[in-house]
Amino acid sequence: MRFPSIEWFAAVKAAADGRVDEFKTLGFCDATVRVVVQTSSGDEDFVLFFEDYGCRDVVVGDDTSAEDFTIAADLEVWRSMLESIREEGTPSLGLSLASLQLPGKLELRARSQEHEDLFFRYNQSFQEFFNSSRDVATEFAAPSQEGTSG
Amino acid sequence: MRGNKGTCRATHSRTLEALRNDGRYRTATVSMVTDSTPLDGVRSRVVLQDEVTKKQLQYLEKSAKEAGWPMAEVEKFLPHYSPQQIKKAMRTLSLEEAQRLLGETIERNAAGYTEEQARYIDKLNRGQYDLRWLDDERPTWGVRASPSKRGLTLMDINRAYAGTPEDVAPHNSMGPRGAELEAGAPEMGYSLNHKYEVWADNVTELYEEAISRQWSATRDIPWDDLKPLPEDLERAQCEFCTFLTEIEMVASDFPAKWLWRVNQHFHEVKMFLCTQALDEARHLEVFRKRALVNGGGLLHATAKIEQGLTDIMFAPTFVQGSYMMHIVGEGLVLDIFRAGEFLAQNKVEQKIYRLCMQDEARHVSYGTKHMKHYLEEHPDRAEAEAQLHRAAEIGEETFASFLLNPYIVEPLAVLAGGGIKHIDRGMEAVKIVWKYAHEEYLKRCDAAGFDRRDRVKFLPEAPY
Numbered sequence: 001m002r003f004p005s006i007e008w009f010a011a012v013k014a015a016a017d018g019r020v021d022e023f024k025t026l027g028f029c030d031a032t033v034r035v036v037v038q039t040s041s042g043d044e045d046f047v048l049f050f051e052d053y054g055c056r057d058v059v060v061g062d063d064t065s066a067e068d069f070t071i072a073a074d075l076e077v078w079r080s081m082l083e084s085i086r087e088e089g090t091p092s093l094g095l096s097l098a099s100l101q102l103p104g105k106l107e108l109r110a111r112s113q114e115h116e117d118l119f120f121r122y123n124q125s126f127q128e129f130f131n132s133s134r135d136v137a138t139e140f141a142a143p144s145q146e147g148t149s150g
Numbered sequence: 151m152r153g154n155k156g157t158c159r160a161t162h163s164r165t166l167e168a169l170r171n172d173g174r175y176r177t178a179t180v181s182m183v184t185d186s187t188p189l190d191g192v193r194s195r196v197v198l199q200d201e202v203t204k205k206q207l208q209y210l211e212k213s214a215k216e217a218g219w220p221m222a223e224v225e226k227f228l229p230h231y232s233p234q235q236i237k238k239a240m241r242t243l244s245l246e247e248a249q250r251l252l253g254e255t256i257e258r259n260a261a262g263y264t265e266e267q268a269r270y271i272d273k274l275n276r277g278q279y280d281l282r283w284l285d286d287e288r289p290t291w292g293v294r295a296s297p298s299k300r301g302l303t304l305m306d307i308n309r310a311y312a313g314t315p316e317d318v319a320p321h322n323s324m325g326p327r328g329a330e331l332e333a334g335a336p337e338m339g340y341s342l343n344h345k346y347e348v349w350a351d352n353v354t355e356l357y358e359e360a361i362s363r364q365w366s367a368t369r370d371i372p373w374d375d376l377k378p379l380p381e382d383l384e385r386a387q388c389e390f391c392t393f394l395t396e397i398e399m400v401a402s403d404f405p406a407k408w409l410w411r412v413n414q415h416f417h418e419v420k421m422f423l424c425t426q427a428l429d430e431a432r433h434l435e436v437f438r439k440r441a442l443v444n445g446g447g448l449l450h451a452t453a454k455i456e457q458g459l460t461d462i463m464f465a466p467t468f469v470q471g472s473y474m475m476h477i478v479g480e481g482l483v484l485d486i487f488r489a490g491e492f493l494a495q496n497k498v499e500q501k502i503y504r505l506c507m508q509d510e511a512r513h514v515s516y517g518t519k520h521m522k523h524y525l526e527e528h529p530d531r532a533e534a535e536a537q538l539h540r541a542a543e544i545g546e547e548t549f550a551s552f553l554l555n556p557y558i559v560e561p562l563a564v565l566a567g568g569g570i571k572h573i574d575r576g577m578e579a580v581k582i583v584w585k586y587a588h589e590e591y592l593k594r595c596d597a598a599g600f601d602r603r604d605r606v607k608f609l610p611e612a613p614y
Contacts, residue, residue, distance in 0.1 A: 026363065027359065027361075027362035027363030027364070028300050028358075028359065028362045028363075052299050052300045053300065090497065093494060093495070093496070093497070093500060094492070096491060096500060096504070098488055098491040098492070098504060098507065099491050099492045099494075099500070101488070102488060102489055102491075102492040102579070102582060102583075102586075103492070103579070103582065104582075112593070112596075112597050113518070113590055113593035113594045113596070113597050114515065114518060114519075114594075114597045116590075116593075117484075117511050117514060117515055117518075118511075120484060120488060120507050120508065120510075120511035121359070121508055121511040121512055121515065122508065123504055123507060123508055124504055124505060124508060127504070
């Protein structure tokens with residue numbers, strides 16, 4: 001499955017759906033998250049609708065999406081996190097969403113601080129969503145198309 | 151409804167019995183100064199002091215004379231109320247009111263039952279039931295709240311009935327919002343009776359979220375995975391955990407201090423503050439555990455840090471303390487926890503900081519929305535803003551004192567740099583924390599409609 005693509009996000013959502021009991025222990029999570037992957041050929045963005053105990057839907061992002069916040073990073077940053085998840089089940093130190101955000105490798109944008117704070121309030125749920133990618137065979141788009149994992 | 155300053159006595163009646171049976175505590179008293187209504191502390195039937203001294207009796211005689219109460223009436227109250235309680239009753243009630251309100255507890259038969267209780271016992275013994283409750287008003291009869299996908303939430307039941315609190319609590323009792331309250335309920339002494347003083351538009355959702363996202367410092371942290379760290383890193387982590395163990399509980403103590411003063415009409419606020427108190431207890435627990443689990447232990451607690459905590463604890467109003475705690479203090483701690491995940495030396499610490507970060511963000515969210523509601527609904531906006539500016543000036547000084555304290559800054563820098571040799575590199579991360587904390591603090595003020603940008607007391611960039 002190519003990352004980034006809507007098929008990849010749908011596959012991760014399906015994997016996360018299979019862990020619903022684990023997500024329930026994390027508690028409910030209501031947030032609309034725009035994920036931007038910056039590639040050599042431009043930005044690709046996707047919108048993830050988190051609701052209740054999981055991700056309700058994933059769609060390709062467009063201008064009409066009313067996201068609570070956006071997380072944006074270069075493809076290589078996403079790749080580092082996802083490969084690390086693939087190898088260890090969870091991201092290595094420094095490669096979690098929150099760890100990447102502090103030094104600015106992952107940019108967090110929101111229309112207000114209240115919306116931005118949702119990133120912190122539900123962080124474990126978002127991280128577990130991406131951790132579900134360990135069960136999804138992933139290949140990466142340009143600029144590093146030779147690299148694959150899974 | 152604000153009462154006079156007064157003194158109230160309270161403990162549990164069963165404890166009282168134990169205390170009475172123990173000579174050591176025979177004359178023990180418990181008292182605290184608090185905002186109170188006239189009856190607060192008078193109607194409490196718990197008396198820890200069961201011997202009246204000659205001096206107290208003389209004082210009561212003098213007070214009775216001044217109040218115009220016959221001493222014979224005062225003596226009727228004495229077996230049941232403390233001299234202080236009776237004195238307070240003489241100050242705040244007429245004799246007739248006192249007889250009506252306090253007398254019920256005095257007029258008992260030989261078996262210890264009131265007249266009403268004795269009549270009911272007699273009725274039951276004759277096989278008769280009261281059944282008055284079947285004829286009572288039934289304002290909610292037929293109401294059926296519908297559970298949502300995640301279960302039956304407070305939002306679901308609030309949609310069904312009595313979900314919106316009134317601007318001013320209709321009474322000062324524990325009668326549930328929306329229930330029929332019979333006359334004669336005692337005053338509970340609440341001092342926060344206006345919605346704007348405590349409410350936040352997201353407080354109901356935050357309570358549900360808090361309950362839903364609880365975690366256990368015993369069960370959910372993979373303690374067994376923790377490996378020994380180099381001494382400088384272990385020491386830095388333990389110093390940092392000592393600091394966090396020291397400060398976290400203030401965010402339990404502060405809501406607990408104000409909790410009983412919040413009118414139960416706003417039960418969602420009380421419930422949320424309960425979750426916050428538990429969250430912070432867990433934070434103390436997890437950082438204390440981290441300090442003691444890997445060979446380092448608790449290190450140096452600094453007195454200066456606690457100055458900021460006293461500002462919160464002794465804030466004169468709830469909203470001012472809430473501002474200093476939820477907006478300034480927890481906003482900064484949220485940034486520190488977020489940095490904590492970045493600074494973690496292993497996945498155990500990473501998980502600790504991430505889970506604490508979630509809790510802290512919830513508390514900050516309440517504070518932000520509470521501030522917004524307070525400013526929008528306060529009858530005097532200028533006065534409301536003035537109160538918050540006063541709190542901000544103190545709180546912002548505390549902020550600076552935290553990030554200019556070597557016992558906080560340097561352990562952070564050692565952890566961020568990966569060791570004492572790289573402390574300079576680690577200072578870059580501390581500067582990022584300062585910058586984020588400054589920016590986000592002001593953005594939260596913006597979100598609440600509170601302009602601090604021209605007055606803020608700490609710099610946008612770290613002065614080092």
